[in-house]
Amino acid sequence: MALALQPFLAAVQVADSAFPCGRYTLSHGLESFVQAGEVTVRSDVRGLLSLLTGQLEHGIATSDGVALAWAHRAVSAATGPGRFDERLALDADLRLTSVKLAREAREASARTGRGVLGTVVGSFAGPALTAYARLVDRGAAPGNGAVVTGILAAELAVPLQHAVATELYTFAAGWLNAAVRLGVADHRMAQAVLHRCKPVTERSARRASRTGLDDMSSSTPLVDVMGMRHEHAALRLFMS
Template sequence: MSVLQLSDSAFPSGRYTLSYGLETLAQTGRLATPSDPVVLSALLSDHLRFGVGPSDGVALACAHRATAAGDQADLESAVRADERLTAVKVSRESRETSTRTGRALLRVATSTFDDCAVRDYARKVTEGRAPGNHAVVLGILSACRAVPRREAVAGELFAFSASWVASAVRLAVTDHSTAQAVLHHVRPVMSEAALSAADKDVPDIVSCTPLLDVMAMRHEETELRLFAS
């Protein structure tokens, strides 16, 4: 139940404002309208394999592991994961949106779930001792809610993918039916990326999505924007 709640698109963290580079791809003509579902599946798969999985997924797993000890939670390990995740987010937009949605998640979590580790981490973020990236906050919250680490990572990768295809629909790059087909097609990639991320550590937090990074950098300079990234 916790995974379903935390990965629900209605959860008020502000992720609906993100297109993850899709808006610029569409504006520059790199994505046809409507786009071939095979192209969309390949693009989302690469994003999961080389971007969000080895970066946000691993950071979430590290934060979860640091918190799972209960009263002995090692939140400094979570801070290291948080700082590393910020470092691998190349574009300013991706860094800012990650921490903005993370702080929104913290506000909801501290008022709704009342977990000690979440309150302690919120204090670190407020005092400027941690960036507060969304994936790290979610890892801490998932551990407090007794969500197993692999399921927590898988839930985050699904939430990202669902948000990604929803953005494609809003951009008129695809329709609702095709979006669901894309989600179904990339399910094995989500599983593989989640399993790969779940047991890795802070030095393994990496990202290699140069095209999407460039699109994010160009997005912040466009005059008309529907999305924040």
């Protein structure tokens, strides 16, 4: 059986750091860890890996990953050919906003979603995402990045677990890019950490794909505190 490459290529395109959705402006709280001296130039692969995987497993996967999975299902064949369960996607969107405690995290998530919409609507978004974009434009939906990406991935035939894994990988790669720009890792260390977090990424993506929408959560209190501190920092390189 021939492998379908177009969905894979679609996932690669969305995960590419050159995809213009504004993720490069985010450190996801890492800048505050650096400013507080919790992450320094002396940090090693193990230390960075622990901080990153903790955030992946207990924050991003259980919130953004779950929301993305249900937004993907809103467009999947299970809802009927050519149909879009707008209510399900909106429920995932609103719940995701509610579990993001830090204001910057909520705003960054919505800004990322609008960046995706601005890139794909009118070019290669399908009818479901185009319809959802109208909700976002009216202010009836937050338009979180994970939800928008989930709808887009479903329309591009990216399998559900692959779509969730792509979101988690994109987060990890962006987080490490921020670490390089903040001077607490070099490119080689970043690649080593990214490679070593693959098992956690896979495990978290599988778990998020099976999690019920009512069980969406985020349990990263220190990251949330650092995100809130970031709002009041005198100098900031990143928007979160």
